[in-house]
Amino acid sequence: MSNLVLQVENLSKCYQIAHRSNAPNFLLRDAIASSVRSWLSRKVRTRSTESFWALEDVSFSLREGDRLGVIGRNGAGKSTLLKLLSRITEPTRGQIEILGRVASLLEVGTGFHPELTGRENVYLNGAILGMSRSEIRRKFDEIVQFAEVERFLDTPVKRYSSGMYVRLAFAVAAHLEPEILIVDEVLAVGDTQFQQKCLNKMEDVGREGRTVLFVSHNMQTIGALCNRGVVLEGGRVAFNGEVQQAIEVYLENSYQVIRQVPLLERRDRSGSGRVKISSFRVLDSQGQAVEILKSGLDYEFEFGYVNYSGQILENVIVSFAILDERGQTILLLRTSFTESNVVLNSSLGVVRGRLNDLPLANGSYRLAIFFSYRESEVLDYLQDAVSIVVEGGDFFGTGQVGLPQKCKLLMKAEWRSL
Ligand SMILES: Nc1ncnc2c1ncn2[C@@H]1O[C@H](COP(=O)(O)OP(=O)(O)OP(=O)(O)O)[C@@H](O)[C@H]1O
Ligand SMILES: [Mg+2]
Known part of the structure; x- marks a missing residue:
């Protein structure tokens, strides 16, 4: 040895x-939360x-x-x-x-x-x-x-x-x-x-x-x-x-x-803490909260927050990454990519991001969620914030639900032979 x-x-x-x-x-x-x-x-x-x-x-x-x-x-x-x-x-x-x-x-x-x-x-x-x-x-x-x-x-x-x-x-x-x-x-x-x-x-x-x-x-x-x-x-x-x-x-x-501790009480976070991510939900096209997502459908991802600064915060950047179970980032979505100006009101609220044609294959995924003020201040960052499950969607519209195996991202291609 x-x-x-x-x-x-x-x-x-x-x-x-x-x-x-x-x-x-x-x-x-705060008194309750801090106690x-x-x-x-x-x-x-x-x-x-x-x-x-x-x-x-x-x-x-x-x-x-x-x-x-x-x-x-x-x-x-x-x-x-x-x-x-x-x-x-x-x-x-x-x-x-x-x-x-x-x-x-x-x-x-x-x-x-x-x-x-x-x-x-x-x-x-x-x-x-x-x-x-x-x-x-x-x-x-x-x-x-x-x-x-x-x-x-x-x-x-x-x-x-x-x-x-x-x-x-x-x-x-x-x-x-x-x-x-x-x-x-x-x-x-x-x-x-x-x-x-x-x-x-x-x-x-x-x-x-x-x-x-x-x-x-x-x-x-x-x-x-x-x-x-x-x-x-x-x-x-x-x-x-x-x-x-x-x-x-x-x-x-x-x-x-992820399952047991509410987001607001989680301690595995970093950032200034002026704003904290407090909830997460996925809504389907009827506005109903769903637990299991299906590839190919349209969803809204909703992030609740508590703003402790007492001020309206403009130019906030909200971003989230979708990671596979082993921690590899598969997708990164950020409001600044699409120049969407997020304004947080002075107490609590939610930010929603719409994702059409969900391109994820069957499986479990985790989300890292990140709020920052302009480019300079990390307000709140939760690396392993929540998990989502994708199951049984028909992305290609062929009736073959959940296929193919072993891949994470789905995309429709147009084929021709020359
Ligand atoms: N100089 C310091 N003064 C006070 N608290 C500190 C200091 N350095 C670290 N801490 C606290 O100690 C804890 C552990 O911090 P540490 O940086 O070791 O975590 P980590 O596991 O490296 O986290 P991350 O994955 O975010 O890098 C945290 O709660 C952090 O806020
Ligand atoms: Mg560290």
């Missing part, structure tokens, strides 16, 4: 967060700040060559865990033992010095990893070639686009031969071609017997890359073991949450 390279025991991280006061026009609603929330949550209220356990009693170990997928819903503590392992923040309790050099790629903005050029940052990072100048020099061309940033090598990285930044940061982390490579979801920033290149590189790193820790919401990617999985739920380990089992546990748990 290969050597133990990483061991964490009872790792816990507590954040002190400033107490937010309730908006005056939502006193009762439910604080009862349910790990938050312990003190006078003006609250202690919040982002990670609690996390223990696991990794052996050389393990590729661990860290999975969990928004706010589960994945990034916190990676930050602790990369020594970017200190644990409140617990121990971390790591044998070997760690290179990590966390959110954009960590790891590089903004004023230094790309070239200088490569050397700086190499030095931090304990490599000599000549070792770094030997790797330099490979890094630059991988990152595709030749032209910008002597530009300070603060002028890089986020895509360029991630490309260089990944190239540095992966090529400087760390024993342990830690990668958070940032790869999602790059284009899909570059993402694939990174995933291939991580596979190589794993094959060379080095250890990889990887966070993603995409179960397809986790399943392809990792051999082990840790599922985090509310800062605790819900499962630790073989990766396919971990994925099953995660999918089953998130399905339970």
